[in-house]
Amino acid sequence: MxxxxxxxxxxxxxxxxxxxxxxxxxxxxxxxxxxxxxxxxxxxxxxxxxxxxxxxxxxxxxxxxxxxxxxxxxxxxxxxxxxxxxxxxxxxxxxxxxxxxxxxxxxxxxxxxxxxxxxxxxxxxxxxxxxxxxxxxxxxxxxxxxxxxxxxxxxxPRLRTYFLVDDLYHLMRGGRLSKTSAVVGSLVNIKPLLWIDAKGKLVPIAKVRGRKKGMKEMLKAASQDIGHDTAVVAYANDNEAAESLKEQLLASEGIRNVLIMPLGPVISTHVGPNTLAVFTIGKKDR
Missing domain, CATH: 3.40.50.10440 (Dihydroxyacetone kinase; domain 1)
Incomplete structure (x- = not known):
């Protein structure tokens, strides 16, 4: 059946x-x-x-x-x-x-x-x-x-989720992050990088100055432990940056396919404009 x-x-x-x-x-x-x-x-x-x-x-x-x-x-x-x-x-x-x-x-x-x-x-x-x-x-x-x-x-359990956001205000406003965690998002040109940890919580893991450096840091984190040949790139109103991430991921050892998916309205509500995300599957549990 x-x-x-x-x-x-x-x-x-x-x-x-x-x-x-x-x-x-x-x-x-x-x-x-x-x-x-x-x-x-x-x-x-x-x-x-x-x-x-x-x-x-x-x-x-x-x-x-x-x-x-x-x-x-x-x-x-x-x-x-x-x-x-x-x-x-x-x-x-x-x-x-x-x-x-x-x-x-x-x-x-x-x-x-x-x-x-x-x-x-x-x-x-x-x-x-x-x-x-x-x-x-x-x-x-x-x-x-x-x-x-x-x-x-x-x-x-092996799925890695990384979000690069313009600021953390929207996540704080929606209750997904504490006000203390979101303070960094108000700093000039600081781009917060977050991931979803083993318990499913959205956690800030880096503070990067500038979007290009943020993308580089996200790719570095996402490429550390590749256990599956397909990755996903998601974006909010920045398809050009998503295509750039795709090309760089395809240059990573172990990645053969990259799917690009626009962030839907529910997720966009919480992460805000210009967000980028990368999803990879590792060899070990997160």
């Missing part, structure tokens, strides 16, 4: 790719200038619009996928006699994962024999998205849910 793959909009996957690969995306929402926007569907908020508003002073916020949305998606799959694999946004960065767990429990009360598996990726953006891609590839190759789950469990 095949299984259904579900993820959320923080994975930053295109809806065209999701349709072609039979992956359901549930959307977090963004509140912008008094209006609540979806992040999936034909009327979704785009990162381009969001980032322009942010550059003009808007201060958007986000809301998690709620229990009801998950319950509806899980019930539909179960009623169609499908097992479910939900690949989730980091539980440390959002309550979305917990909403999914609550919804699963509700569905299992009515369908105790149903199979609904939830993976907390402790990841976000292109890192989370790449894990979903790997799951879809495994399913297409005929792997079972259990085999696919094992692949993701093996890779996700």
């Amino acid at each position: 095949t299984f259904k793959i579900i993820t959320d909009s923080t994975a930053d996957l295109s809806e065209d790719w999701a349709r072609e690969n039979d992956v359901q995306i549930l959307g977090l929402t963004v509140q912008l200038d008094g209006v609540t926007y979806d992040t999936v569907g034909s009327h979704r908020l785009t990162s381009e619009v969001l980032l322009k508003k942010m550059a003009a002073g808007s201060q958007p916020t986000t809301s998690q996928v709620n229990v009801g949305q998950f319950e509806e998606a899980f019930r539909q799959a179960v009623q169609a006699e499908q097992a479910v694999l939900y690949i989730a946004f980091s539980s440390v960065l959002s309550g979305t994962y917990q909403s999914a767990v609550m919804a699963r429990d509700l569905v299992l009360e009515d369908y105790p024999d149903a199979k609904i598996e939830i993976i907390d990726t402790l990841a976000a953006a292109g890192g989370e998205g790449y894990l979903v891609m790997l799951a879809a590839k495994a399913r297409k190759e005929g792997k079972t849910l259990e085999e696919t789950q094992k692949i993701i469990f093996d890779i996700s």
